[in-house]
Amino acid sequence: MVNTMAKQRTSIDRFYSIIPAGGIGSRLWPLSRADAPKFLHDLAGSGSTLLRGTWDRLEPLAGAERIMVVTGRAHRAAVEAQLPDLTDLNVVLESEPRESSAAIGLAAAILERREPGVIIGSFAADHVISDQRGFRRAVVEAAAAADAGYIVAIGITPTEPAIGFGYIRTGDDLEIPGAPNALIADAFVEKPDLATATGYLSDGNYLWNGGMFISRADVLLKQLGVAEPGLLAGLLELAEAWDTPARGAAVDRIWPALKKIAIDYTVAEPAALAGKLVVIPGDFDWDDVGDFAAIAKLHTGGHKSDLAILGENARVLADASTGVVISQTGRLISLIGVTDIVVVDTPDALLVTTSANAQRVKAVVDALKLSGRTDVL
Amino acid sequence: MVNTMAKQRTSIDRFYSIIPAGGIGSRLWPLSRADAPKFLHDLAGSGSTLLRGTWDRLEPLAGAERIMVVTGRAHRAAVEAQLPDLTDLNVVLESEPRESSAAIGLAAAILERREPGVIIGSFAADHVISDQRGFRRAVVEAAAAADAGYIVAIGITPTEPAIGFGYIRTGDDLEIPGAPNALIADAFVEKPDLATATGYLSDGNYLWNGGMFISRADVLLKQLGVAEPGLLAGLLELAEAWDTPARGAAVDRIWPALKKIAIDYTVAEPAALAGKLVVIPGDFDWDDVGDFAAIAKLHTGGHKSDLAILGENARVLADASTGVVISQTGRLISLIGVTDIVVVDTPDALLVTTSANAQRVKAVVDALKLSGRTDVL
Numbered sequence: 001m002v003n004t005m006a007k008q009r010t011s012i013d014r015f016y017s018i019i020p021a022g023g024i025g026s027r028l029w030p031l032s033r034a035d036a037p038k039f040l041h042d043l044a045g046s047g048s049t050l051l052r053g054t055w056d057r058l059e060p061l062a063g064a065e066r067i068m069v070v071t072g073r074a075h076r077a078a079v080e081a082q083l084p085d086l087t088d089l090n091v092v093l094e095s096e097p098r099e100s101s102a103a104i105g106l107a108a109a110i111l112e113r114r115e116p117g118v119i120i121g122s123f124a125a126d127h128v129i130s131d132q133r134g135f136r137r138a139v140v141e142a143a144a145a146a147d148a149g150y151i152v153a154i155g156i157t158p159t160e161p162a163i164g165f166g167y168i169r170t171g172d173d174l175e176i177p178g179a180p181n182a183l184i185a186d187a188f189v190e191k192p193d194l195a196t197a198t199g200y201l202s203d204g205n206y207l208w209n210g211g212m213f214i215s216r217a218d219v220l221l222k223q224l225g226v227a228e229p230g231l232l233a234g235l236l237e238l239a240e241a242w243d244t245p246a247r248g249a250a251v252d253r254i255w256p257a258l259k260k261i262a263i264d265y266t267v268a269e270p271a272a273l274a275g276k277l278v279v280i281p282g283d284f285d286w287d288d289v290g291d292f293a294a295i296a297k298l299h300t301g302g303h304k305s306d307l308a309i310l311g312e313n314a315r316v317l318a319d320a321s322t323g324v325v326i327s328q329t330g331r332l333i334s335l336i337g338v339t340d341i342v343v344v345d346t347p348d349a350l351l352v353t354t355s356a357n358a359q360r361v362k363a364v365v366d367a368l369k370l371s372g373r374t375d376v377l
Numbered sequence: 378m379v380n381t382m383a384k385q386r387t388s389i390d391r392f393y394s395i396i397p398a399g400g401i402g403s404r405l406w407p408l409s410r411a412d413a414p415k416f417l418h419d420l421a422g423s424g425s426t427l428l429r430g431t432w433d434r435l436e437p438l439a440g441a442e443r444i445m446v447v448t449g450r451a452h453r454a455a456v457e458a459q460l461p462d463l464t465d466l467n468v469v470l471e472s473e474p475r476e477s478s479a480a481i482g483l484a485a486a487i488l489e490r491r492e493p494g495v496i497i498g499s500f501a502a503d504h505v506i507s508d509q510r511g512f513r514r515a516v517v518e519a520a521a522a523a524d525a526g527y528i529v530a531i532g533i534t535p536t537e538p539a540i541g542f543g544y545i546r547t548g549d550d551l552e553i554p555g556a557p558n559a560l561i562a563d564a565f566v567e568k569p570d571l572a573t574a575t576g577y578l579s580d581g582n583y584l585w586n587g588g589m590f591i592s593r594a595d596v597l598l599k600q601l602g603v604a605e606p607g608l609l610a611g612l613l614e615l616a617e618a619w620d621t622p623a624r625g626a627a628v629d630r631i632w633p634a635l636k637k638i639a640i641d642y643t644v645a646e647p648a649a650l651a652g653k654l655v656v657i658p659g660d661f662d663w664d665d666v667g668d669f670a671a672i673a674k675l676h677t678g679g680h681k682s683d684l685a686i687l688g689e690n691a692r693v694l695a696d697a698s699t700g701v702v703i704s705q706t707g708r709l710i711s712l713i714g715v716t717d718i719v720v721v722d723t724p725d726a727l728l729v730t731t732s733a734n735a736q737r738v739k740a741v742v743d744a745l746k747l748s749g750r751t752d753v754l
Contacts, residue, residue, distance in 0.1 A: 348708055352720055363713075
């Protein structure tokens with residue numbers, strides 16, 4: 001008993017959080033932009049940006065000095081303004097975006113060099129969780145399972161047949177000290193249609209893929225190297241130069257050539273196929289706030305008859321209207337008889353759509369890119 | 378035959394157009410404002426403001442010097458910018474709005490003093506007519522009937538069971554030289570419900586009340602005096618002082634005390650009850666562009682599947698959306714999957730509603746007044 005507790009404490013003491021803060025959040029245009037990505041907005045209405053909320057959730061796990069943020073050079077100032085405790089040691093600046101395998105892999109490689117045997121967890125900068133204790137309980141279990149050599153995902157117990165999330169199919173119980181709820185993860189499944197999602201919910205063996213992966217850094221890198229040996233070699237070379245005067249030259253030479261690929265494909269799915277992926281079921285609330293429908297739901301508690309209003313200086317006059325208004329301008333916004341509406345009012349662009357069409361916002365962004373109207377992206 | 382033609386020419390030669398340019402157009406907020414009323418907007422998409430369009434329609438009847446504009450002092454500069462041919466002789470500036478009986482009555486009284494026996498026609502500054510010849514044919518007939526001593530309304534042949542307009546019930550044919558289509562007007566009826574309007578259309582004896590009244594100035598003033606002797610006395614006193622140095626003092630003393638009442642109640646309806654109202658059916662198109670649904674219809678030709686876009690610098694990116702967008706800001710406006718939508722984008726206020734709710738816009742304006750948010754009115 002004493003041994004188990006000691007081991008558990010040891011796992012989390014060697015724990016490091018990685019926050020990849022990269023995605024723009026195209027489905028949240030015109031709120032999210034290249035220069036004001038999703039993680040820099042207070043979409044939860046908590047008074048904090050999503051990035052700050054993520055930091056505050058992770059900081060109690062192992063301290064501020066054990067959080068590493070991976071972000072673009074362009075966002076450095078904004079990120080530092082949000083996270084005053086961030087030091088140069090704890091930030092990885094990308095010269096250009098190269099997807100999650102490169103971002104998380106580089107952080108893992110740097111940390112493993114500095115502190116061999118470190119356990120890392122990666123947590124998106126733009127998700128919302130309100131049950132902090134439930135989240136941390138799951139991470140502590142995950143760290144224990146990671147210490148046993150597994151790649152560990154935290155899966156979210158579904159509360160509805162969501163079609164906007166991926167799912168993890170769970171298998172047998174595992175007996176891992178300090179991780180009593182650990183299950184083998186059988187497979188990852190992509191975003192399903194409604195009928196399939198409804199089936200998953202009644203089946204009971206499916207969890208939402210919250211995109212949270214915990215593992216020993218060396219285990220993650222080894223798994224990544226199986227799928228992408230060239231990418232691993234580049235990351236190791238970068239990590240070797242990182243804390244030396246050679247960093248700048250190495251970044252300029254290596255980073256732009258790294259393969260752009262999501263970590264789901266290089267680590268999580270291969271590990272699941274190899275029987276090396278474990279899932280810890282999380283009973284806490286979780287949302288990736290992926291589109292305006294998610295924002296509307298988050299702020300109305302799912303009450304279809306409500307109108308959610310976001311924006312510090314929002315002035316809204318609504319009559320018989322439901323949905324969500326996001327105001328960045330302070331202009332008077334008047335709604336009359338529009339239901340399930342989404343209005344996003346920014347200084348140079350206005351979006352009017354409905355929750356039902358929220359996923360189509362990305363297509364508008366693509367159309368703007370194609371037509372060269374990048375001034376509003 | 379020669380006599381009839383001579384008489385007809387005489388009627389229109391003594392003809393004077395009056396354009397009351399006063400109403401703000403609350404149902405078109407936030408486009409129409411106290412300082413930018415409806416008549417100063419190009420709602421027809423013709424490249425001209427509604428006021429200028431009205432002027433251009435009337436000018437061929439009897440010349441620019443025989444058009445009198447009644448407007449508020451606050452709009453003087455904007456009106457003069459629209460109508461460079463307007464002289465001081467031909468404008469009546471209201472120190473404050475006092476409704477159509479006072480506005481049209483004062484113009485009539487001034488003109489009657491200057492030129493006894495003048496025939497006047499009053500035409501709203503903010504209506505849309507594209508068939509100029511059809512309009513003028515009706516006015517020429519109306520002037521002939523007016524010369525015979527009648528108050529004459531131009532009624533519009535309905536093309537649909539509109540519920541946004543008043544109707545005139547027509548009676549027997551009259552034999553008036555130069556006005557072969559003249560009918561007795563039996564009654565005015567207020568805006569009906571859809572079932573009633575459908576009945577009017579199949580009945581065939583109902584015309585839309587286009588708010589165009591033609592009469593001898595002395596006949597109009599006499600009729601007005603029956604209903605409102607105090608108002609008439611004030612108007613005659615003002616007219617007596619008008620072309621003298623006493624005008625300013627007379628306006629300050631008399632104008633603010635005049636009764637505010639629509640000319641429908643003081644002249645048109647009493648004349649109809651007394652059998653002295655004649656109607657000339659107009660076969661031309663006509664619209665009072667009373668709300669955003671009317672604007673949408675005007676610009677889409679009534680095609681429900683179209684999206685109308687108004688605004689010189691409008692930038693609209695629409696996907697599966699119908700209705701109308703009015704842009705005054707040049708911001709990018711993106712619509713996704715919203716149908717029958719009305720979006721009005723102005724620098725300090727945004728309206729999002731639907732055509733079906735267009736009549737409710739006035740209630741928002743009333744709510745803004747009540748709550749003291751007059752900065753956006």
